[in-house]
Amino acid sequence: xxxxxxxxxxxxxxxxxxxxxxxxxxxxxxxxxxxxxxxxxxxxxxxxxxxxxxxxxxxxxxxxxxxxxxxxxxxxxxxxxxxxxxxxxxxxxxxxxxxxxxxxxxxxxxxxxxxxxxxxxxxxxxxxxxxxxxxxxxxxxxxxxxxxxxxxxxxxxxxxxxxxxxxxxxxxxxxxxxxxxxxxxxxxxxxxxxxxxxxxxxxxxxxxxxxxxxxxxxxxxxxxxxxxxxxxxx
Amino acid sequence: xxxxxxxxxxxxxxxxxxxxxxxxxxxxxxxxxxxxxxxxxxxxxxxxxxxxxxxxxxxxxxxxxxxxxxxxxxxxxxxxxxxxxxxxxxxxxxxxxxxxxxxxxxxxxxxxxxxxxxxxxxxxxxxxxxxxxxxxxxxxxxxxxxxxxxxxxxxxxxxxxxxxxxxxxxxxxxxxxxxxxxxxxxxxxxxxxxxxxxxxxxxxxxxxxxxxxxxxxxxxxxxxxxxxxxxxxxxxxxxxxxxxxxxxxxxxxxxxxxxxxxxxxxxxxxxxxxxxxxxxxxxxxxxxxxxxxxxxxxxxxxxxxx
Numbered sequence: 226x227x228x229x230x231x232x233x234x235x236x237x238x239x240x241x242x243x244x245x246x247x248x249x250x251x252x253x254x255x256x257x258x259x260x261x262x263x264x265x266x267x268x269x270x271x272x273x274x275x276x277x278x279x280x281x282x283x284x285x286x287x288x289x290x291x292x293x294x295x296x297x298x299x300x301x302x303x304x305x306x307x308x309x310x311x312x313x314x315x316x317x318x319x320x321x322x323x324x325x326x327x328x329x330x331x332x333x334x335x336x337x338x339x340x341x342x343x344x345x346x347x348x349x350x351x352x353x354x355x356x357x358x359x360x361x362x363x364x365x366x367x368x369x370x371x372x373x374x375x376x377x378x379x380x381x382x383x384x385x386x387x388x389x390x391x392x393x394x395x396x397x398x399x400x401x402x403x404x405x406x407x408x409x410x411x412x413x414x415x416x417x418x419x420x421x422x423x424x425x426x427x428x429x430x431x432x433x434x435x436x437x438x439x440x441x442x443x444x445x446x447x448x449x450x451x452x453x454x455x456x457x458x459x
Numbered sequence: 460x461x462x463x464x465x466x467x468x469x470x471x472x473x474x475x476x477x478x479x480x481x482x483x484x485x486x487x488x489x490x491x492x493x494x495x496x497x498x499x500x501x502x503x504x505x506x507x508x509x510x511x512x513x514x515x516x517x518x519x520x521x522x523x524x525x526x527x528x529x530x531x532x533x534x535x536x537x538x539x540x541x542x543x544x545x546x547x548x549x550x551x552x553x554x555x556x557x558x559x560x561x562x563x564x565x566x567x568x569x570x571x572x573x574x575x576x577x578x579x580x581x582x583x584x585x586x587x588x589x590x591x592x593x594x595x596x597x598x599x600x601x602x603x604x605x606x607x608x609x610x611x612x613x614x615x616x617x618x619x620x621x622x623x624x625x626x627x628x629x630x631x632x633x634x635x636x637x638x639x640x641x642x643x644x645x646x647x648x649x650x651x652x653x654x655x656x657x658x659x660x661x662x663x664x665x666x667x668x669x670x671x672x673x674x675x676x677x678x679x680x681x682x683x684x685x686x687x688x689x690x691x692x693x694x695x696x697x698x699x700x701x702x703x704x705x706x707x708x709x710x711x712x713x714x715x716x717x718x719x720x721x722x723x724x725x726x727x728x729x730x731x732x733x734x735x736x737x738x739x740x741x742x743x744x745x746x747x748x749x750x751x752x753x754x755x756x757x758x759x760x761x762x763x764x765x
Contacts, residue, residue, distance in 0.1 A: 227464045246466035246512070249496065269497040271656055276566055285566045288493045292466035292514060339565070357655030358564025 233294050235260070236304030244291045251275045251286040253294065254301060261428045262302040262331050262406030266360070273359030274332035276339075277301050283339040285358070302331040302406045305338060311405060314338050316389040317376035318369070318408045325363035327407030327425060332359045334408075337373040345381045349374065404428055461499035461507050468514045472633070476602040478513050479629050485510040488631065490521075490536050491571040493563075494579055516572060521633060526551045531593075531639045535574025535632040539563070539586070542573075552637065553645030553748070554589035554664045561585060561647060561662075564655040574632045580618045580689075581658075582723075587690045588682035589647060589664035591615050593637030601630040609633070620688045643668045643678070644749025648737040659685040660726070661733045665741035667749045674751075675704045681738070686730055687722035696738070705746065707757030714738040 228243040235258060244253050251268075254260045254277070263286060266272035270288040277286045278300035279293075306312045311319065314337055324330045333356065340347050340355035347355070352373050361369060378384035402411040404425035411425055469475040479486060487509045489495050499507040515521060521536035524545070531551045533541075539562045542548055542555040549556050562568055562585050576586035577597065595614040600607055614635070617625045626632070643666045651657030666680040679700045684690035696716050703709060714735045721730045743760060747753045753760065 229466055247461050247463045269500060270493060270563075270567055273564070273566060282569045283566050284569050285493075288491075288496050288567065288570060290466055290489070290492050290496070290512065290514070292468055292512070293492070293516075295468065336565070354654075355565055358566050 324408035557647035646744035
């Protein structure tokens with residue numbers, strides 16, 4: 226099997242590994258580095274749940290041959306906060322209940338983070354535009370936009386940090402860990418070679434884990450669609 | 460799924476030609492690869508076996524850009540996002556930022572290249588109509604008998620049909636050169652099923668330069684895509700608009716002119732309606748951005764189309 230040597234920085238850590246030349250960056254991150262927070266939804270660049278930062282620029286890892294990762298700096302959803310912690314954006318998603326099945330959330334958090342990095346005072350319309358490449362089949366987007374606006378206001382000082390505090394119904398993160406990728410309640414510890422963290426059932430990589438699930442049915446429909454008719458081919 | 464044995468990223472044109480010569484008939488050139496990967500999937504091309512992928516996006520010459528008063532030269536591997544970020548390009552190519560906003564989404568614009576958009580030769584390509592309006596010329600390079608041979612082809616003669624271009628085997632698009640048009644008002648109109656990530660049903664690029672009075676067009680350029688096998692200029696409408704000062708009636712007359720332009724396989728009646736609306740809206744937006752007073756032209760028009 227021909228191999229391709231990839232030397233890159235992933236979440237601040239230098240890696241040097243052999244990859245197969247036909248792999249996408251997404252496969253490399255998930256299968257070889259066990260960074261399963263980055264999800265595959267449609268696999269055709271339409272749903273955005275595979276978004277990662279490449280040299281600080283948000284890109285879709287399902288559209289990127291792994292050869293393009295040579296020498297770059299990659300940041301995935303696992304690398305946004307330190308292990309066991311959440312960024313303001315992730316806390317805001319948790320607070321507003323923006324995550325339902327959680328499958329699109331890694332991409333949403335990444336796109337929202339990119340929007341805030343580009344403009345700390347990003348407007349509602351601009352948020353919509355920036356998240357235009359990400360699809361969610363559960364929430365209807367309203368709570369996602371609320372989360373991004375909440376995080377924006379906390380980060381730029383318009384709202385106090387206490388705005389992110391959970392109501393007492395949900396106790397502190399230490400007793401009920403949250404998956405840093407999907408913002409769903411965590412079930413088990415991820416056995417990632419890159420990072421030990423709590424993960425939800427969709428992010429779990431341990432093959433014997435009884436709680437591990439595959440992609441939810443609602444998202445599967447994005448992927449397995451009938452033979453595509455190119456309607457606009459004139 | 461895509462299978463390949465080698466993914467080669469040449470650092471220069473010479474290395475790229477070496478790789479092409481080593482693998483005749485068993486390679487494919489990619490730049491952003493944002494069309495190749497979705498193409499090699501179930502439902503479209505299915506399992507595809509390409510022994511060697513040659514990624515030309517890191518060749519320095521393909522990433523250069525230079526702008527002078529007359530011409531803009533952009534490397535073929537320039538990502539679409541640069542048309543939004545780069546102030547020099549924005550000023551010289553008034554249509555392109557508006558086209559780039561409509562192009563895929565934030566993430567894909569950073570990867571997808573303008574050269575790739577042209578070479579794919581989709582009838583609905585978003586990048587081609589604005590560049591045709593800028594009278595773009597495509598610069599090609601190939602290695603013939605050991606020496607690098609370059610030639611230049613006007614873009615409207617380069618795109619021959621759906622997926623067909625004037626590219627000969629082993630040839631690469633190196634750069635695209637177009638007219639620098641600072642001071643022009645530009646607009647790009649597009650319609651599809653949704654805002655992001657949509658293939659154009661119709662897209663129209665309009666460029667207008669007004670004279671000192673603000674009522675007469677020094678120059679008008681219109682190009683349209685999605686309506687037939689290849690994008691095209693609307694030369695007769697341009698000549699009609701240049702001939703006399705602008706007025707609401709003349710704009711409406713101009714919008715009614717291109718009746719035979721729609722030659723698509725589907726939804727012809729709908730596309731004709733859209734072309735008419737887009738010509739009005741594109742021209743009104745371009746005139747407004749060129750400094751013209753659209754409200755004075757006709758308040759009714761501005762309310763209806765802007």
